[in-house]
Amino acid sequence: MVLNIDTSWAARTARAVLLVRILVGWVFLSEGIQKFLFPDTLGVGRFIKIGIPAPHIMARFICEERPLEHPP
Numbered sequence: 633m634v635l636n637i638d639t640s641w642a643a644r645t646a647r648a649v650l651l652v653r654i655l656v657g658w659v660f661l662s663e664g665i666q667k668f669l670f671p672d673t674l675g676v677g678r679f680i681k682i683g684i685p686a687p688h689i690m691a692r693f694i695c696e697e698r699p700l701e702h703p704p
Contacts, residue, residue, distance in 0.1 A: 667674045679687035 676687045676691045
């Protein structure tokens with residue numbers, strides 16, 4: 633009987649974790665798409681707004697460097 637409860641709990645936990653990962657992935661995907669669709673507000677424009685020097689160069693550098701820093 634105890635094994636049944638543990639198996640059920642493990643299955644529910646795995647499904648919950650999967651759901652959270654899908655939702656978080658959706659948020660990151662939608663934010664990434666929005667950065668390409670609205671670059672003045674969410675892309676380079678954000679760097680200009682906070683005062684980063686050479687925002688067009690720095691935005692590209694950060695976009696290319698970040699995947700190298702945190703590989704999947």
